[in-house]
Amino acid sequence: MKNTGYFLKETWRIFKSHTFTNILSIVSIGLILLMFSLIFMGWQFTSNIVEIVRNEAEIDVYLNNSDFENTRDSIANFPEVREIRIVEKEEAYAKMEKILGSESKVLTYFDENPFQSYLEIKMNLDEVNSLIDNIEKIENIDYIRDNRDILDRIDSISKVLSTLNHLIILAVGITTILIISHMIRQGIYQFKDKISTLNLLGAPPLFIVAPFILEGTLLTVFSGIISALASILIINMVFGNISGTLPFLPLPIKNEMIAMTIYLNMSISFILGILGSIFGLMTSKN
Amino acid sequence: MIDLKKITLKYRNGTVALKDMNIEIRKGELVFIIGESGSGKTSLLKLFMGMVVPTEGIVMIDNQDINKMNASHKREVLKSMGPIFQEFKLMKGTTTIENVMLGLRFYGYDNNYIRTEAINTLKKVGLSHKANIKIEDLSWGENQRVAIARAIARKPKIIIADEPTGNLDHDNAVNILNLLSSLRDENTTVIITTHATHLIGLNSDVRVIQLKDGQMIGDEKRVIS
Numbered sequence: 001m002k003n004t005g006y007f008l009k010e011t012w013r014i015f016k017s018h019t020f021t022n023i024l025s026i027v028s029i030g031l032i033l034l035m036f037s038l039i040f041m042g043w044q045f046t047s048n049i050v051e052i053v054r055n056e057a058e059i060d061v062y063l064n065n066s067d068f069e070n071t072r073d074s075i076a077n078f079p080e081v082r083e084i085r086i087v088e089k090e091e092a093y094a095k096m097e098k099i100l101g102s103e104s105k106v107l108t109y110f111d112e113n114p115f116q117s118y119l120e121i122k123m124n125l126d127e128v129n130s131l132i133d134n135i136e137k138i139e140n141i142d143y144i145r146d147n148r149d150i151l152d153r154i155d156s157i158s159k160v161l162s163t164l165n166h167l168i169i170l171a172v173g174i175t176t177i178l179i180i181s182h183m184i185r186q187g188i189y190q191f192k193d194k195i196s197t198l199n200l201l202g203a204p205p206l207f208i209v210a211p212f213i214l215e216g217t218l219l220t221v222f223s224g225i226i227s228a229l230a231s232i233l234i235i236n237m238v239f240g241n242i243s244g245t246l247p248f249l250p251l252p253i254k255n256e257m258i259a260m261t262i263y264l265n266m267s268i269s270f271i272l273g274i275l276g277s278i279f280g281l282m283t284s285k286n
Numbered sequence: 287m288i289d290l291k292k293i294t295l296k297y298r299n300g301t302v303a304l305k306d307m308n309i310e311i312r313k314g315e316l317v318f319i320i321g322e323s324g325s326g327k328t329s330l331l332k333l334f335m336g337m338v339v340p341t342e343g344i345v346m347i348d349n350q351d352i353n354k355m356n357a358s359h360k361r362e363v364l365k366s367m368g369p370i371f372q373e374f375k376l377m378k379g380t381t382t383i384e385n386v387m388l389g390l391r392f393y394g395y396d397n398n399y400i401r402t403e404a405i406n407t408l409k410k411v412g413l414s415h416k417a418n419i420k421i422e423d424l425s426w427g428e429n430q431r432v433a434i435a436r437a438i439a440r441k442p443k444i445i446i447a448d449e450p451t452g453n454l455d456h457d458n459a460v461n462i463l464n465l466l467s468s469l470r471d472e473n474t475t476v477i478i479t480t481h482a483t484h485l486i487g488l489n490s491d492v493r494v495i496q497l498k499d500g501q502m503i504g505d506e507k508r509v510i511s
Contacts, residue, residue: 003391013379197375198388200335202364207392 010211014187025183026219029176030226033265036172037231043161048252050158054125061119061135064142071140072119078134080127089117173272180216180276181283187212188284209281216277224269231261287313287475288334293343295329303329304500314470318486319479321497327479331446335369336360368437370447374429376421382432383417389436407439410465426453434462445469445476459485
């Protein structure tokens with residue numbers, strides 16, 4: 001701590017020795033981190049949709065008789081069931097009216113209500129298969145309607161984005177570490193005489209390398225700030241556009257997402273800065 | 287304190303810098319190493335600091351072979367030395383006082399103490415008025431005095447000075463030699479290589495080691511009353 005001022009001055013000197021290259025590095029790493037931020041945000045959006053859909057996952061069970069109450073009670077005993085209720089055919093009609101909206105007048109062409117009563121069951125999406133297997137064993141079941149295809153597709157998209165996110169983290173990590181380590185090696189080469197003199201004066205290794213580690217870390221932290229600011233702008237734009245044009249799309253909480261993006265950019269840039277600097281020092285011939 | 291035993295130093299290009307040399311330097315001695323260019327003076331100083339490893343023989347500092355010490359022990363030994371390099375090895379882009387302070391930064395002192403010590407030492411070498419001038423803006427001789435200040439500010443047990451008066455005018459050279467010589471009062475061992483043999487006589491109770499072609503051809507004690 002006693003040498004903090006000295007280390008900061010030295011860091012500034014190292015930075016100034018390659019000002020233009022260092023600025024380009026900050027911008028490049030900032031853009032790389034921004035790319036990572038965008039993928040992360042996409043992943044957050046789809047994960048949020050999947051989570052909401054998962055929570056809303058339901059199956060509809062149609063019977064070949066009118067013994068709804070007994071069947072409901074039997075199904076309610078299955079451990080996978082979160083909620084079960086009887087939807088009367090009048091309610092089924094009203095639901096369809098709502099779904100069709102302005103096209104609902106088509107329903108007036110029917111003399112009678114064309115819909116049947118059914119059982120609406122909410123459950124955990126992961127347990128839908130075992131639940132259907134159990135329900136199918138009940139005698140008076142006529143037909144089970146589920147949305148597994150759609151749910152599976154959304155889930156797949158989320159998984160692809162999650163994998164992509166991890167790959168991007170890896171790519172961002174490796175690229176940043178390589179860029180920073182190169183900057184550090186460049187700095188060490190530039191200051192090799194000074195390093196040699198410090199060694200001859202008996203300076204401890206940490207004293208010698210501290211300004212280089214500080215430089216690498218500050219470079220990436222500045223990049224992280226740039227990326228975080230750009231991400232906040234993009235989040236604001238995206239939320240503004242989606243909530244205006246696609247109001248039914250469930251969105252994550254904006255402030256939470258901004259906070260998460262800032263935290264992510266700063267922590268990743270800080271960690272990568274330290275790792276890149278250490279890698280640069282370890283791979284330097286000095 | 288320093289004990290060279292049967293030292294031979296051969297560089298990779300085949301040049302034999304030092305041959306079969308035995309030197310023992312005791313605590314508090316003022317030793318001048320003289321000889322023509324290429325006689326092995328600088329190589330000898332490099333051996334004292336562990337900057338080069340002898341081809342044969344051992345370099346003992348305080349009864350320990352400097353080339354067999356672990357890194358941290360060697361650093362401690364180097365911290366106890368005040369090297370004055372022929373080419374100064376000052377930090378470009380920094381000021382006079384920053385250079386002197388640098389030599390004190392890794393002893394755990396606080397900043398105020400370091401600054402005060404640096405200013406006091408700059409006064410001793412006559413450069414306190416140029417404390418905030420950048421090294422590049424100083425003359426060659428002033429650079430040399432900064433290098434000397436950096437070394438003595440550390441209050442080392444051993445001063446190793448390679449041609450410390452080489453770029454100084456007569457008055458400054460005398461002042462610097464007197465300053466280095468006075469460090470013996472604090473029991474500091476002072477080892478100086480020099481061409482300026484005429485300045486040796488200004489000091490009392492000195493030891494003069496003469497080198498020629500990597501061999502010691504003279505080792506005498508001169509006591510001038």
